[in-house]
Amino acid sequence: xxxxxxxxxxxxxxxxxxxxxxxxxxxEIMERLAARGQRYAYATIYNSLRxxxxxxxxxxxxxxxxxxxxxxxxxxxxxxxCVRCGAIAETLVDVPPEIAxxxxxETGYRVNQVSLHVTGLCPACQAQESVxx
Numbered sequence: 001x002x003x004x005x006x007x008x009x010x011x012x013x014x015x016x017x018x019x020x021x022x023x024x025x026x027x028e029i030m031e032r033l034a035a036r037g038q039r040y041a042y043a044t045i046y047n048s049l050r051x052x053x054x055x056x057x058x059x060x061x062x063x064x065x066x067x068x069x070x071x072x073x074x075x076x077x078x079x080x081x082c083v084r085c086g087a088i089a090e091t092l093v094d095v096p097p098e099i100a101x102x103x104x105x106e107t108g109y110r111v112n113q114v115s116l117h118v119t120g121l122c123p124a125c126q127a128q129e130s131v132x133x
Contacts, residue, residue: 004055009040013048017058018072023079023088025067063088063117078115082122089122 006014016032017024024032030045040048049070052058059071063081073090080089093116100111121129 004057005051007048009044010048010051012036012038012040013045014052014057014072017052017070020070020072023061023063023069023071025069029070061088064119078118080118080120082125083119084121084125087122087124 012033013029016029020029020032022028026042026045026049029049030040030042033040033045049058049060049068053060053070056074059074061069061071061079063069063079065086069088076094077090077092078095080091081087095114095116100114103109104111
């Protein structure tokens with residue numbers, strides 16, 4: 001196994017993603033780095049994110065709107081996304097293993113990982129909805 005090559009930009013990006021609880025986009029990561037006085041080109045940020053994802057140090061989330069978000073939390077967990085405002089919440093609900101077995105049976109694939117992406121209406125949007133009524 002090759003040693004990781006954590007350059008200064010990669011370390012900075014990793015730190016921002018691990019400290020974040022809101023699953024930032026590449027643009028948001030760049031803004032947070034700039035606020036700390038660390039300015040990097042977009043290509044450097046994207047390349048760092050790709051490297052960190054490929055080496056399993058962060059997770060890339062594609063939650064339906066075409067914009068990748070990044071998660072520094074590596075233990076098994078699921079995400080629920082608000083269909084109105086786009087807020088993301090995490091949950092430690094386990095995905096039942098029979099789901100993977102059924103998918104394997106239907107498709108012939110061998111499942112490596114199950115990641116559940118759920119959509120709904122967050123509490124804040126529900127509150128706004130009840131005020132409007």
